[in-house]
Amino acid sequence: ILLDAYNINAENVNIQSRQRMNRLKIYGGCAVFSIIITIILVMSRELRKKSQIDFLTGTYNRAKLRIVYRTLMKKKQEFYVIMFDIDNFKMCNDVYGHRFGDLVLERISRKIYDELPKTSMFFRYGGEEFVVLCELKTREEVMDLAERIRGCVEMLDWDNGTHISISVGVSSCIDTL
Numbered sequence: 001i002l003l004d005a006y007n008i009n010a011e012n013v014n015i016q017s018r019q020r021m022n023r024l025k026i027y028g029g030c031a032v033f034s035i036i037i038t039i040i041l042v043m044s045r046e047l048r049k050k051s052q053i054d055f056l057t058g059t060y061n062r063a064k065l066r067i068v069y070r071t072l073m074k075k076k077q078e079f080y081v082i083m084f085d086i087d088n089f090k091m092c093n094d095v096y097g098h099r100f101g102d103l104v105l106e107r108i109s110r111k112i113y114d115e116l117p118k119t120s121m122f123f124r125y126g127g128e129e130f131v132v133l134c135e136l137k138t139r140e141e142v143m144d145l146a147e148r149i150r151g152c153v154e155m156l157d158w159d160n161g162t163h164i165s166i167s168v169g170v171s172s173c174i175d176t177l
Helices: 002-050 062-075 088-096 098-115 137-152
Strands: 078-085 121-126 131-136 166-173
Touching: 002 166, 062 121, 062 131, 078 088, 078 098, 078 137, 088 098, 098 121, 098 131, 137 166
Parallel strands: none
Antiparallel strands: 078 131, 078 166, 121 131
């Protein structure tokens, strides 16, 4: 009888041990699953962020411009759009090559970015076209900013002696609906 009681008790211990082991496996599986989900979410966020950045200039791209523009329009308060276009850029690429053209895009975008107030957002709209969205208080402030940027770009020195300028347009936007 004692031997039977010992066997039953040993069997109970084995069952409890297996149950504990199964619980540990479940907890471990849940932890691994949570870690995987967290990694996927972080990677997804990073991928979304990278999909909105222009690879050459490091500025936001046209897709991000659409998102920000719609958001600003919904605010129903005035904001300004400044558009920059590099003059004769095609000729620059044709004469000096695409490597030099890339350098021009990089340097000019960096120069523009350095001049912008922190409240502005900077986008590469297309080939050699850039857009700034800003919420400056007055039209004069925006016009001064645009002119300052135009002047800074014109002052850039290029190793091959090229003179590069930009054209600038400024507009005020407000959703009146």
